[in-house]
C-alpha cells in the first residue's frame with residue numbers, strides 16, 4: 511500500500527505546538543503525522559507552511575505566530591537561533607532547565623528505568639560561558655569573515671558577538687580576523703578546496719586569563735606569518751600560545767591530528783577546584799568553567815570516598831576528575847586515548863604534587879580488560895565517555911571487576927539510558943540522576959548518576 515502523508519509540500523495550515531524534541535524543535539501533529547518546526551514552543555498556535563514531507567514525519571516553517579508561550583523570550587540576534595549557537599535561546603532559562611530534566615526522564619522511561627531526575631543545576635547568568643571557540647573563516651561578499659554556519663548548511667553568517675562565548679574570546683576573534691584582512695590571508699574556499707585560513711580556535715583560562723590561538727589552515731605556509739604573530743601578541747598580551755594545525759583535505763573535522771607551535775608555550779594554564787592544569791590544543795577540556803566545578807563536585811560527592819578506595823577514572827582527559835578525586839582516595843588510575851591529554855595529565859599530577867595517581871594511554875575498553883586480567887580491584891569507577899557512551903566490551907569488563915560503585919558522568923542521555931540498562935544486567939542499580947547545565951541555551955544535557963552493586 512502506498513503511504514499518503516496527510517499534508518503536502520507548500521501547504522499552509524494552522525496548528526498548535528504540542529511538544530519540543532530533544533533538539534529543541536517544536537512538534538505539531540496533523541492526523542498523528544508529526545511536523546517538526548524551528549522556533550516554535552509548546553502551547554503556541556502557529557500558521558505554518560510545510561517545507562518537507564517524509565514517510566514518517568515532515569518539516570514546516572512558521573509563517574506567523576498567533577500566540578506566544580509564557581516561556582518564550584526574545585534573543586538579541588536572530589542568528590543565534592538560525593545557527594547552532596543557541597538553539598534553545600527562545601526558551602526562558604528556567605524552562606530550559608526543566609526541559610533538560612524532562613528529557614532525562616523520557617529516556618529513563620523508554621529504557622524502563624525507575625530513576626529519579628533531580629532539578630537541573632543551572633547558572634546565575636547563562637551567557638558568555640564558553641572558554642573555547644572554533645570559528646570558521648570564509649570569504650563573504652568579497653571580504654574575509656568570521657562567524658557561524660546557518661543550521662544544516664555551510665553558509666557562513668558573519669558575527670562578532672557569539673553570545674555564549676567568553677566576551678574576551680569574541681574580542682580576540684575580531685582582532686585575529688582584522689589581522690588576516692590586513693595581511694591579505696585568503697580565507698578557505700570549501701567548494702574548490704582552495705584558500706588558506708579554515709578556522710580559528712581560541713581557548714581562554716577562566717581563572718588564569720591565559721589565551722591560546724590555533725590557526726587552522728589548508729596549507730603549511732601562511733603569508734606574512736611573522737607580522738600576524740606580532741600583531742596578535744601586541745594586541746592580545748594575554749596570548750601565551752599560538753599554534754597551527756594543517757588540514758589539507760576537504761572535511762568537517764575542525765582540528766588536525768597534530769599541531770605545531772608558532773609562538774610561546776604549547777598549552778595554557780587554568781584552575782579547577784583549587785588545582786592547576788595545563789591544557790594543550792588537542793586535549794579535551796570542559797568548556798564551561800563555572801559549571802565544571804559544580805559538575806565535578808557532584809561527581810566527587812557521588813563517589814562517597816573515605817580515603818581508602820582504589821578508583822578508576824575512565825576517559826580521564828587531562829586528569830581533572832582524577833586529581834580532584836585523588837585527595838579523597840587511596841589511589842586513582844586514569845585511562846585516556848589522546849596522547850596529548852595523557853601527557854598533560856601526568857604533568858598536571860606532578861605540578862599539583864599529587865602522587866597517588868597513574869595515567870594510562872589507551873582505549874578505555876581495552877585497558878579496562880587488561881586491568882581486569884591483571885587482577886586490579888577498583889572500589890569506585892568514574893566514567894565520563896564521549897557522546898557515544900561506553901563500549902559493550904567496557905561494560906563486560908566492569909561486570910567482571912565489579913566495583914562497588916560507579917559514577918557515570920554523561921553528556922548524552924540516550925547512551926546513558928542504554929548503558930545503565932546494560933549495567934543493571936550486571937547487578938548495578940541507580941536511584942537518582944543530577945543534571946548539571948554545562949551548555950546553557952543549547953540542547954546538550956550533562957548529568958551525574960551514581961550506580962551501586964546490589
Ligand code: SAH
Pocket residue numbers: 793794795796825826827828829830831845846847848851872873874875894895896
Ligand atoms: N573527564 C575528562 C574528559 C572527558 S571527555 C574531563 O572532564 O575533562 C571524554 C574523554 O574521553 C576525551 O578526553 C577523549 O579523548 C576520551 N576518549 C574518547 N574515547 C575514548 C576511548 N575509547 N578510550 C579512552 N578515552 C577515550
